[in-house]
Amino acid sequence: MIAALRDAFLSALIALGLFAPMVGLVLDNGDQGLVLRTRPVAAAVMVGLVFVGRLVMRLWADRPGREARAIRASKFVPKATNRYVAPILLAAAVLLPLTGSRYYVDLGTLVLTYVMLGWGLNIVVGLAGLLDLGYVAFYAVGAYSYALLAEHFGLGFWICLPLAGIMAAFWGVLLGFPVLRLRGDYLAIVTLAFGEIIRVLLINWVSLTHGPNGITDIPRPTLFGLRFSMDDGDDTVAAFFGIEAQTIHRVIFLYYLILGLALLTNWVTLRLRRLPLGRAWEALREDEIACRSLGINVTNTKLTAFATGAMFAGFAGAFFATRQAFISPESFTFIESATVLAIVVLGGLGSQLGVALAALVMVGGLELLRDLLSTIGEQMGSAWFSGLAGDLPTYRMLIFGLALVAMMVLRPRGLVSVRTATAEMR
């Protein structure tokens, strides 16, 4: 107890050093330049939190019977309860538009976009073990491919979808070919640099991309040539089926479109894992040198993983462009890459179900939490609650970052650590 108290006290002392200047003092942009404002209460609260947190952590770790529990935990084998989770999730995803609520369908579309990106990146990071920090670059290539092809050549979504995927895969090969010989962490930095290069190019190559203003009026997808439109043309979905034109039709169509694309990604991944190529990816992740000595062409294997992942990002990018009808370089920052990476890592690096759950929690959960908080705030007339909800987007990335660190420290194999080797030695 004394030891725990002393430990907590020391932690609080360090926290004081960390938070007293950075939280206790604020640089305010005043009219006359910067002014220094003090905020002692906030700093004190944070130091207090560290003290209490550390004390609880120590007492929890030191509670009696710890060793016995540790031994039991090491023998713990996760049961296959998740057999039912995936079908239930899928059924819920398919049935969601029946609620008829535009809000939920929009939110579902957003979540599914991240699920698809997560599954795509999962091939690269989770299966092949290549850390790609510039995944958003391929997303951007896909989105801009579609937007530019539509703008200059008047091509429709369905023709551009495969083209966007091919373009993104092409860029993946182009980047991957020289750099995939590098060690894992060099690769991470190079992909990061590549992501930034693409973004800077998009901003500055104004004659092609319209720079920071972005591209507007990107055409919407059609259903076998039928448009989703409110006008009374003959080729609209509403006219063909003889129903009243509503914008919700398009929203629901987009939802099923991304659901289909995401499931395609999942299906391809699951199939690939059973091919020799997929086996090679997983082997590569576990031990590159062993792979090389067994005669696997490491560069080609990595390259296919990289290109396949990039292709799915390209598909998702084309979908993003057609859904928003507007894209600008703003949407393709490093934060997006980090978000998708966070989803893959939290999902357990390689687990398909884990990625879906992580995307659901991190994208959908936070969004729902924000709305819940602001509703509660309005009901109670509490400005504090509403204010908290308004701050959530600001705190979102902070939570992401903390979750990444906590995940690595506490459960490096992910929330749903069901990932098992596809093939096992017996």
Place this chain on the structure above:
Amino acid sequence: MMNASGVPALAYALQQLINGVTLGMIYGLIAVGYTMVYGIIGMINFAHGDIFMVGSFLSLIALLGLASLGITAIPLALALTLIFAAALAALYGWTVERVAYRPLRGSFRLAPLISAIGMSIVLQNFVQVGQGARVKPMNALLPGGIELMNDGNFAVQLSWMQIAIVATTLAVLAVFTWLVTKTPLGRSMRACEQDLKMAGLMGIDTDRTISLTFVIGAALAAVAGLLFLLYYGVIDFFIGFLAGVKAFTAAVLGGIGSLPGAVLGGLLIGLIEVGWSAFLPVEYKDVAAFSVLILVLIFRPNGIMGRAEVEKV
């Protein structure tokens, strides 16, 4: 020879050389932190650029705080700020290592890197939430300078600020070199760099040495943060990202693991960046730095002064 703006090319190039060296010194200071950590535990400390950013904020807070306390003598204020920022940034570096990296030693290969990315995001958003997202401007502390050369229509300026930056960097690097080459701590660090496991068997407290490596790296990054603040006069919570990638490029260019290489690489990156901005489209200057990184990694992954890495099983 005249360039487009009618300025004699020689004078113009000399001015860019001065600017490039100044900027390169700042990158070099950050790069030392990357290269030290990589040399010892073989990980890219992704959060290092953000420690630099935190150091920059700490410096600005200290400068404003000292001014409000009535300490306005510039040399004294700068010295106090330097100590304050270096000490507290070192504490940040220590904490990051303790919380996010040490528990992961011996975990799978990508774990520390992902944790470091998380830490980088945490630091960025912590500063954004705590200090606001708007850029923080500061008045120039040391205006003026010496005119080195004037041939009618272009004056080559060496500002006091640039002299101060170069002098500070050299002084800090001198202390650092002494620390690494002459002290028991430096000896432990070099031993750990050669072979971590063996150094541990020889009775070196490797955990402590690694901690101190982070502390020293963070202190150097904080000095760079102060110099960056003085040079540009404006900072925000996002500066650590670009500066970090460029400094990492510098470390790779110089040969990762090599301390003189890091400083040399920093100078080269500074010169490349300033040279590019001077003669080529300035919007693409960051692309230049990133392209250098990719090219170096492809054609000379061991850098200028690095040793070839032998992978043993």
